[in-house]
Amino acid sequence: MSARWRLVLGLMLVVASMAPLLPLGLWSVARGWYFPQILPATWTLEPWARALSPRSDIPEAFVTTTAIALAAAALSLVLGIPAGRALGLYRFRGKALVELALLAPVIVPGIAVGLGIHGVFLRLGLTNSALGVVLVHLVPTLPYVVFVMSGVFANYDAAAEAQARSLGARPLQVLWHVMLPAIAPGVAVAGLFAFLVSWSQYILTLTIGGGRVVTLPLLLYAQAGAGRNDQAGVLAVLSLAPGLVILALVARRITGRGVMIGGAG
Amino acid sequence: MTGLTLDRLSLRHPGAARPALEELSLEMAQGEMLALLGPSGCGKTTALRVVAGLIQPDSGDVRFDGASVLHLPPERREAVLVFQSGQLFAHMDVATNVGFGLRMQRRPRAEIAERVAEALDQVQLRDLGHRQPHELSGGQRQRVALARALVLKPGLLLLDEPLSSLDAHLRGEMRGLIRRLQRETGITTLVVTHDQEEAAVLGDRVALMLGGRIRQVGAGAALWNRPADLDVARFFGGCNFIPGRSAGGRFDCALGQLALPPGAPEGEGCLTLRPEAIEPGEGPNAVTVQVLETRFEGLLTRITAEAGGLRLEALMRAGAARGAAPGRALRWRLPAEALWVLPGV
Amino acid sequence: MAGSATSAIEVIGRGHPWLSLAPALCVIAVLFGGGLVLGLAGSLGMGRGGVSLDAWIAVLSEGRVWRSLGLSLWIAFASTALACLIGLGAALLLRRRFPGQGLARLLFQINLTIPHAVGALGILWLLSQSGFVSRLSAGAGLIDGPAGFPALTQDRFAIGIIAHYVWKEVPFIGLILLANMQSLGDDPESAARSLGASPFAAMRLVLLPLLMPALIRAGAIVFAFSFGAWEVPVLLGQSAPVALPVLAWQRFTDPDLATRPEAMAIAMLIALVAALLIRVAMVRR
Numbered sequence: 001m002s003a004r005w006r007l008v009l010g011l012m013l014v015v016a017s018m019a020p021l022l023p024l025g026l027w028s029v030a031r032g033w034y035f036p037q038i039l040p041a042t043w044t045l046e047p048w049a050r051a052l053s054p055r056s057d058i059p060e061a062f063v064t065t066t067a068i069a070l071a072a073a074a075l076s077l078v079l080g081i082p083a084g085r086a087l088g089l090y091r092f093r094g095k096a097l098v099e100l101a102l103l104a105p106v107i108v109p110g111i112a113v114g115l116g117i118h119g120v121f122l123r124l125g126l127t128n129s130a131l132g133v134v135l136v137h138l139v140p141t142l143p144y145v146v147f148v149m150s151g152v153f154a155n156y157d158a159a160a161e162a163q164a165r166s167l168g169a170r171p172l173q174v175l176w177h178v179m180l181p182a183i184a185p186g187v188a189v190a191g192l193f194a195f196l197v198s199w200s201q202y203i204l205t206l207t208i209g210g211g212r213v214v215t216l217p218l219l220l221y222a223q224a225g226a227g228r229n230d231q232a233g234v235l236a237v238l239s240l241a242p243g244l245v246i247l248a249l250v251a252r253r254i255t256g257r258g259v260m261i262g263g264a265g
Numbered sequence: 266m267t268g269l270t271l272d273r274l275s276l277r278h279p280g281a282a283r284p285a286l287e288e289l290s291l292e293m294a295q296g297e298m299l300a301l302l303g304p305s306g307c308g309k310t311t312a313l314r315v316v317a318g319l320i321q322p323d324s325g326d327v328r329f330d331g332a333s334v335l336h337l338p339p340e341r342r343e344a345v346l347v348f349q350s351g352q353l354f355a356h357m358d359v360a361t362n363v364g365f366g367l368r369m370q371r372r373p374r375a376e377i378a379e380r381v382a383e384a385l386d387q388v389q390l391r392d393l394g395h396r397q398p399h400e401l402s403g404g405q406r407q408r409v410a411l412a413r414a415l416v417l418k419p420g421l422l423l424l425d426e427p428l429s430s431l432d433a434h435l436r437g438e439m440r441g442l443i444r445r446l447q448r449e450t451g452i453t454t455l456v457v458t459h460d461q462e463e464a465a466v467l468g469d470r471v472a473l474m475l476g477g478r479i480r481q482v483g484a485g486a487a488l489w490n491r492p493a494d495l496d497v498a499r500f501f502g503g504c505n506f507i508p509g510r511s512a513g514g515r516f517d518c519a520l521g522q523l524a525l526p527p528g529a530p531e532g533e534g535c536l537t538l539r540p541e542a543i544e545p546g547e548g549p550n551a552v553t554v555q556v557l558e559t560r561f562e563g564l565l566t567r568i569t570a571e572a573g574g575l576r577l578e579a580l581m582r583a584g585a586a587r588g589a590a591p592g593r594a595l596r597w598r599l600p601a602e603a604l605w606v607l608p609g610v
Numbered sequence: 611m612a613g614s615a616t617s618a619i620e621v622i623g624r625g626h627p628w629l630s631l632a633p634a635l636c637v638i639a640v641l642f643g644g645g646l647v648l649g650l651a652g653s654l655g656m657g658r659g660g661v662s663l664d665a666w667i668a669v670l671s672e673g674r675v676w677r678s679l680g681l682s683l684w685i686a687f688a689s690t691a692l693a694c695l696i697g698l699g700a701a702l703l704l705r706r707r708f709p710g711q712g713l714a715r716l717l718f719q720i721n722l723t724i725p726h727a728v729g730a731l732g733i734l735w736l737l738s739q740s741g742f743v744s745r746l747s748a749g750a751g752l753i754d755g756p757a758g759f760p761a762l763t764q765d766r767f768a769i770g771i772i773a774h775y776v777w778k779e780v781p782f783i784g785l786i787l788l789a790n791m792q793s794l795g796d797d798p799e800s801a802a803r804s805l806g807a808s809p810f811a812a813m814r815l816v817l818l819p820l821l822m823p824a825l826i827r828a829g830a831i832v833f834a835f836s837f838g839a840w841e842v843p844v845l846l847g848q849s850a851p852v853a854l855p856v857l858a859w860q861r862f863t864d865p866d867l868a869t870r871p872e873a874m875a876i877a878m879l880i881a882l883v884a885a886l887l888i889r890v891a892m893v894r895r
Contacts, residue, residue, distance in 0.1 A: 003707075003708045003709065006703055006706060006708035006711075007708050007709060007710060009703050010703060010704065010708065010710065010711070010714040011714075013700055013703070013704075013714065013718065014714055014717045014718065016777070017717060017718060017720065017721050017777070017780075017781065018717065018720075019732075019736055019742075020729060020732030020733050020735075020736045020774075020777060021724075021732055022732075022736070022742060023732060023735035023736055023741065023742045024728065024731065024732045024735065027735065035740045035744070035745060035748070035755075035756055036745050036748035036749060036755075037745065038742075038745045038746060038749050078633075079633045079634045079637055080634055082630035082631070082633065082634070083630060083631045083633070083634035083635070085630055086627035086628075086630040086631045087627075087631070089627075090627040092627050092628075098631060098635065100888070100892070101635065101638060101639075102634070102635075102638060103888070103892060104642065104884075104888060105638060105642045106831065107830065107831060107834045107884050107887060107888050107892070108642075108646075108834070108838070108880075108881050108884040108885070109834060109835065109837065109838020109839060109840075109855060109880055109881075109884060110838070110839075110840070111838060111840050111855045111858055111859065111877060111880065112646075112649070112838060112877045112878070112880040112881035112884065113641075113642055113645035113646055113649065113877075113881070114645065114877075115645075115649055115652070115858065115862055115873060115874055115877045116644065116645035116646055116647065116648040116649030116650070116652065116874070116877070117641055117644065117645035117648070119645075119648035119649070119651075119652055119657075120640070120641070120644045120645060120648055135641065136641065138637055138641060139638070139641050139642055139645075142634060142637060142638060143638070146634055196723055199725065200725030200726065200727070202725075202726070202727050202840070202841040203839075203840040203841060203855075203859070207862075217725055217727040217728075217841070220727055220728065220731065221727060221731075221841070221844075221845065224731055224734075224845070229735075232731060236728045236731055236732065239725050239727070239728045240723075240724060240725075240728060242723075243720075243722075243723025243724055243725075244720065244723065246723060247716075247719060247720060247722075247723050314800075317800075317804050318803075318804075319800045319803065319804065338803070338808075338809075339800070339803040339804050340803050340804075340805075340806045340807055340808055344804070345804050345805060346800075346801070346804040348797055348800075348801050350797070352797050352798055352800075352801035354798065354801075354802070354816055354819075354820075355820065356819040356820060356822075365802065365805050365807070365815075366805035366806045366807075369805065369806040369807045369808075369811060370806060413805065414805070417805065417806065423804075
């Protein structure tokens with residue numbers, strides 16, 4: 001295929017990828033955009049002003065969503081880095097089973113387990129609380145971190161740790177001066193995408209949060225359902241933002257394996 | 266059987282500082298086995314891929330039996346490339362791998378089966394047709410890759426470092442197999458290697474490639490003993506270089522007048538001789554040297570000595586090296602037939 | 611148990627890998643395993659005194675459930691097939707150099723980061739009868755009004771839903787295949803070409819079979835997601851029949867608490883399909 005054809009097809013691919021984002025952005029700066037107007041008759045920043053005003057519930061939802069995603073990402077890292085290390089460095093009996101157990105939550109749809117988890121959390125008093133939402137978000141985020149980190153550790157030379165010990169470093173010093181610098185880029189990617197996975201959750205948030213914990217995706221559907229397209233447009237653009245920032249940060253580091261686990265959801 | 270001509274091939278990989286091929290020219294006769302020798306990164310694999318049609322050169326020509334093949338895609342060239350890693354297709358068993366090329370030619374099934382069996386026989390893997398590639402040893406994989414090429418009876422066989430992925434003891438065996446098969450089939454074969462010994466054993470002729478161009482072509486011994494220039498001499502481990510002047514079959518230098526072999530170039534130049542050619546004792550071309558250092562290198566001992574303000578290095582067997590202790594004066598003979606003059610250096 | 615791990619590796623976390631795995635496994639066991647077990651228990655009416663198969667019998671004998679299952683399977687099959695096909699094409703396209711390739715690759719990845727809820731809304735506003743494409747068609751004089759535009763969202767064939775999944779998952783499939791192509795390199799195809807294969811034959815007989823394991827795994831993930839996601843069909847689907855996850859949610863949130871076991875049974879049905887997928891595509895044989 002000639003370079004020109006590749007360019008044309010590549011362009012089509014990019015246009016198709018971007019197309020659904022166009023109306024979202026347009027609605028966020030439009031007033032009274034009726035059929036058959038192709039572009040809004042009136043351009044305005046009013047939807048943004050309204051969305052960011054003190055009476056709007058969007059700023060609070062933004063903070064809630066961010067806080068939950070940060071907490072879920074941090075918890076996933078704390079739990080997932082040791083697990084990823086074990087999977088990446090060791091071979092042991094039952095490893096395939098462990099990998100399967102950690103992969104299953106990625107495949108099994110949220111609603112299939114969410115309803116049951118609701119039962120668990122009801123008994124623990126965790127429903128309708130942000131803490132409960134953070135915990136339930138671990139179901140999709142933790143496997144993702146584990147698999148990214150096991151990939152990172154598979155390419156990590158643990159002999160460097162033995163060398164450091166032999167040079168007089170204590171275990172904690174080894175952890176801090178040898179292991180962490182080596183895995184830091186992987187940790188960053190895993191953490192950022194865990195953040196993103198949590199940020200995008202809908203049905204698990206709704207199931208456990210019971211509508212009391214209001215995140216951006218929930219508001220998005222509420223506003224769209226109520227026909228307030230301008231507010232929904234603002235919410236959509238806000239929801240896109242972290243993903244674009246993170247992509248710009250890590251574009252070069254996206255690996256097939258990372259995509260494998262985190263991309264679909 | 267195809268004769269091969271490479272005519273002033275040049276190629277620069279995108280973004281590379283130096284060209285991979287620079288005006289590279291080479292002639293191969295029909296049925297010849299030629300070893301393309303060079304250090305890693307000298308462009309020899311690139312040259313092989315250009316011949317196979319996998320890379321287009323920036324300029325120059327590739328001719329099979331005198332006819333340019335540059336416009337032909339790889340599948341329509343009479344050349345078959347055997348990759349360094351063998352590149353067996355992991356999802357096919359051995360027989361399917363070997364039969365791949367015939368299948369591409371849409372040969373009848375029965376013929377494919379027959380010829381595959383024959384080819385596996387040739388490489389002594391008769392009963393392994395149903396194995397999967399991952400069930401084979403490194404040597405077996407390499408032989409399957411060879412069979413997969415040979416079964417096509419190509420006009421030109423291109424081997425990329427066929428022995429480099431093998432253990433030392435397998436190399437000798439594989440080397441013998443390649444030589445024998447080449448003799449039997451008479452297929453023109455271009456084999457790329459970085460190993461001098463391998464090049465000398467495999468090639469009827471050896472072509473030394475340095476920095477994207479062919480520096481010298483000839484029988485293996487000629488490259489060792491009659492290097493064309495300093496770089497070639499250094500590549501083959503030459504370490505004695507004595508500046509002076511060659512005239513009338515004698516070489517004038519700081520060591521005095523040395524007799525040269527017939528046919529040595531005339532004029533200003535550099536005398537070179539291999540360290541293992543130096544012999545202890547009196548005779549023609551004998552010089553007095555002062556031993557500086559001796560180093561035991563297993564089979565041989567390397568003796569560094571000084572004579573007429575020049576350093577000389579000799580490699581001698583233990584018996585011959587006896588008596589060479591630092592500080593002692595010795596007589597060394599520089600046999601005329603081992604001397605060679607690099608003109609104009 | 612620490613099998614063939616070398617001693618050098620045991621400097622930190624001396625001893626068992628299980629020790630490092632335990633916290634993560636516990637969390638997954640409690641949340642994921644607990645969720646499944648309680649879901650199953652709930653579907654059997656446990657916690658309401660006694661065990662009964664009433665909910666399962668009710669669910670499995672109900673035509674609506676089967677229609678929803680059929681719809682969800684259709685959505686999943688169509689989305690997966692199209693995403694794999696287009697994703698493969700995109701990967702083949704993007705692996706070779708052309709001007710603007712770097713930018714195209716970057717833009718290609720953007721979809722990965724977009725929440726499904728946002729993408730679904732974008733598709734709705736793009737493809738609905740008063741959406742952007744419809745307006746463009748009206749502008750071009752192809753249709754007179756919204757009614758003249760074909761129903762592409764909330765339609766019988768779930769076109770909008772499928773369009774969303776294809777839009778979102780093509781980059782996912784494409785990037786996985788690109789990563790695999792990168793690690794395979796050009797040599798397998800080059801070897802095939804040198805043995806006499808045309809470019810197309812080299813791709814079909816050598817490259818594709820080598821990519822197949824990755825494609826099957828990625829396809830299984832796409833299938834599971836498009837089968838079980840709630841936020842996409844709830845926005846882009848028609849009101850009856852609804853996709854299976856939407857039906858489960860309807861039963862779960864029904865004011866009549868008696869329908870909860872049925873919701874759990876449907877959730878288990880979804881989990882069962884996912885389990886089958888794992889068995890077929892994920893377990894190494």
